[in-house]
Amino acid sequence: MSSVPYILRELFFRHIAQTSPYPFGLEIEKAEGVFLYGPDGKKIIDLISGVSVSNVGHANKEVIDAVKAQIELYMHLMVYGELIQAPQVEHATLLTSCLPENLNSVYYVNSGSEANEAAVKLAKRVTGRREIVSCYNCYHGSTQGVMSLMSDEELKRAFRPLLPGISHINFNNFDDLRKITEKSAAVIIEPVQGEAGVILPVEGYLEALRQRCNEVGALLIFDEVQTGFGRCGKLFAFQKYGVIPDIITLAKALGGGMPLGAFIASGELMESWQFSPALGHITTFGGHPVSCAAALASLKVLLKEPWVDEVEGKSQRFVKYLRDHPLIKEIRAAGLLIAVELGESGLGELAVRLLLKEGVMSDWFLSTDSAFRIAPPLCINDAEIDYAVEKILKVLDKIFSEKGR
Numbered sequence: 488m489s490s491v492p493y494i495l496r497e498l499f500f501r502h503i504a505q506t507s508p509y510p511f512g513l514e515i516e517k518a519e520g521v522f523l524y525g526p527d528g529k530k531i532i533d534l535i536s537g538v539s540v541s542n543v544g545h546a547n548k549e550v551i552d553a554v555k556a557q558i559e560l561y562m563h564l565m566v567y568g569e570l571i572q573a574p575q576v577e578h579a580t581l582l583t584s585c586l587p588e589n590l591n592s593v594y595y596v597n598s599g600s601e602a603n604e605a606a607v608k609l610a611k612r613v614t615g616r617r618e619i620v621s622c623y624n625c626y627h628g629s630t631q632g633v634m635s636l637m638s639d640e641e642l643k644r645a646f647r648p649l650l651p652g653i654s655h656i657n658f659n660n661f662d663d664l665r666k667i668t669e670k671s672a673a674v675i676i677e678p679v680q681g682e683a684g685v686i687l688p689v690e691g692y693l694e695a696l697r698q699r700c701n702e703v704g705a706l707l708i709f710d711e712v713q714t715g716f717g718r719c720g721k722l723f724a725f726q727k728y729g730v731i732p733d734i735i736t737l738a739k740a741l742g743g744g745m746p747l748g749a750f751i752a753s754g755e756l757m758e759s760w761q762f763s764p765a766l767g768h769i770t771t772f773g774g775h776p777v778s779c780a781a782a783l784a785s786l787k788v789l790l791k792e793p794w795v796d797e798v799e800g801k802s803q804r805f806v807k808y809l810r811d812h813p814l815i816k817e818i819r820a821a822g823l824l825i826a827v828e829l830g831e832s833g834l835g836e837l838a839v840r841l842l843l844k845e846g847v848m849s850d851w852f853l854s855t856d857s858a859f860r861i862a863p864p865l866c867i868n869d870a871e872i873d874y875a876v877e878k879i880l881k882v883l884d885k886i887f888s889e890k891g892r
Contacts, residue, residue, distance in 0.1 A: 511843065518545035521867045523848065531843075532875050534863045535850045539681075539713045539824070542740040543788045544866040550743045553784035557777050567595060567773040574779035581786055583751070585722055587731045592757040595749050595774025599712035599738030600628025602748040603675065605768050606734045607632065609752065610673035610706045612759050612767060618652040620667050620674040620705070624854040625658075626682035627675060627710055636675060639854065659689045664699040673706040673734075678724040681713040682853035685819040685826035693730040706733040712748075713824070716740035716786075717795035717865050720802070720822035743785025745778040794865040798822040801872060805861055808876045814887040825861035826852065827879075834886065835859045841882045847875060 495514060516526045521544060523531040536542060543550065557574060564570050579593040596602050607619055621627065621636040628634070634643050635650035643649060654671075656663035658680055667674055678693065680686035700707045709732040714724035718740065721727050725735070733756070738748035760767040789795060802820050809827065810818055816830035829835060835851040835858045842849045842859070850860045863875070 511848075513843075520544045520546070521864050521871050529846065531846045531848050532863075532871065532878070533848045534842075534861050534875055535848055536740075536862055536864050537744075538739065538850065539718055539862050540739045540742075541744055542716050542718060542865045543743060543785050543792075543794075544864040545744070547743065547785070547788060549788050550781050550784045553780045554745070554777055557780035560776075562777055563772065563775060567770045572774075572776050572779070574776045574783060575774045578779045578783040578786065581783065582749075585786075585790075586735070586751065589731065589733070589753045590735055590751045592754040593749050593751050594757060594760075594768070595747065595779070596738075596770055597746055597773055597775075598628070598748045599710075599736065600630040600633055600748075601770070601773070602712065602736040602738055602750045603627040603633045603636075603708075603710060604630055606708045606736050606750045606752075607636075607673065607675065608768060609734065609750070609756060609759070610708065613756050614672045614704065614706065616670055616672035616705075618654065618668075618670045618672060619650075620654050620656060620671050622658045622676055622680065623655050624680060624683035624686075625675075625677060625710075626853055627677075627712075642853070658683070658686055659692050661692065661695055664695060667696075667699050667703055667705055669703050671703060671705040673708050674700055675708040675710060677710045677714065678728065678730075679714050679719060679821040679824065681824065684828065684852045684855040684858050685821055685824055687819065687821055688728065693725070693728045697730045697732075700733075708732060708734045708736065710736050712736055712738045714821065717789055717798060718822055718824050718862065720795065720798040722789070722795060724821065740785070741782055742778045743781040743788075745775075745781040747775070747778040747782055748773070789865075792866070798865060801865075801867060801869075804869060804872050805876065808873070809879065812880060812883050812887075814883045814890075819858075823862055823865060823867075826855075826858040827861060828858045829886075830857055832857055837886060838882055841885060842879065845878045845882055847878045847882075 515523045517524050521533050523533050583591045623638040627636045632650055635653050637643050638655045656666050709725050711723050715737050734752045736750045741747050802822050806818050817828040819826040833856055835856050838859045839849045839851055
């Protein structure tokens with residue numbers, strides 16, 4: 488056996504900064520569709536899509552062709568917003584055609600954290616207010632500003648001081664909406680809480696939130712970084728609930744596998760970046776033409792293929808075959824963003840480790856370690872779902888058996 492994989496692994500741990508004591512540490516040689524492949528040919532079914540990035544599948548030919556074509560023309564030219572670049576203009580035009588009329592102006596950045604940072608800045612700029620409201624157990628990114636929005640002190644204590652003026656409300660709590668006041672610049676919220684373990688809004692909650700924001704003049708920001716681009720059964724999750732935000736933030740699947748983020752608002756709101764001060768928000772690589780070319784191709788694929796319309800049926804297939812297992816306490820599903828709740832701290836992480844040994848890539852959630860995640864590429868078919876379910880049930884049987892000893 489070649490020593491190259493061992494050397495690569497050693498160099499990975501030596502030179503690539505780690506974010507946890509126990510990374511997956513797998514070498515992936517190629518990826519296609521819903522599968523990842525190691526150098527030994529081992530096949531791993533991807534049930535997390537790079538954490539909701541690869542919605543159109545790995546190595547989608549139309550996305551790859553678009554990237555190749557753009558690279559042949561040009562890559563980086565100038566800082567964002569100065570030159571007319573066709574990939575940006577064409578993508579923004581198509582993207583806004585899929586959104587309500589007030590969401591007609593796109594500002595491209597590089598990531599979800601950046602998009603949320605900028606959305607909060609924009610809200611402060613246009614309202615003249617300084618207070619921001621977010622939800623308990625939210626996740627909007629890990630840069631200094633948006634980390635301030637988190638409620639989990641354990642995750643942010645080491646990085647204080649953080650932004651002042653942050654208050655929290657409980658997701659789905661109607662009484663807490665009174666905490667949104669005339670001092671609030673904005674409420675930033677995930678339409679479906681992702682890292683809290685897929686918590687769906689109860690009937691009428693988002694409508695009541697919208698009404699309260701209207702009453703006090705606060706902007707409503709929907710963070711669709713994880714829920715966007717078909718993940719929840721509509722192109723955007725907020726479209727399932729009929730509530731329109733003032734600002735929407737996007738990333739992950741936006742770029743079709745390339746790094747790209749964006750926040751979208753009305754042209755009127757966006758004009759505030761141009762004065763007092765000018766250059767109120769700037770970025771060098773935001774809206775990179777290669778990423779925008781990939782994003783345009785990816786969006787065209789999602790609009791052409793039946794995958795978004797098939798999300799609910801595929802979600803129900805997972806739920807149907809898993810829900811009766813005795814280890815599972817609950818399955819929370821927002822389309823193909825699914826939390827399998829095992830009801831005991833640490834079991835989610837254990838399941839993820841055992842699933843990987845069975846050739847299944849899953850993940851846990853930042854704010855709950857009792858569940859594991861199912862969020863495959865939207866192109867997954869019934870046979871691939873059944874293959875994944877068989878592996879999942881095998882692992883759950885093993886955990887259940889050992890717990891009973």
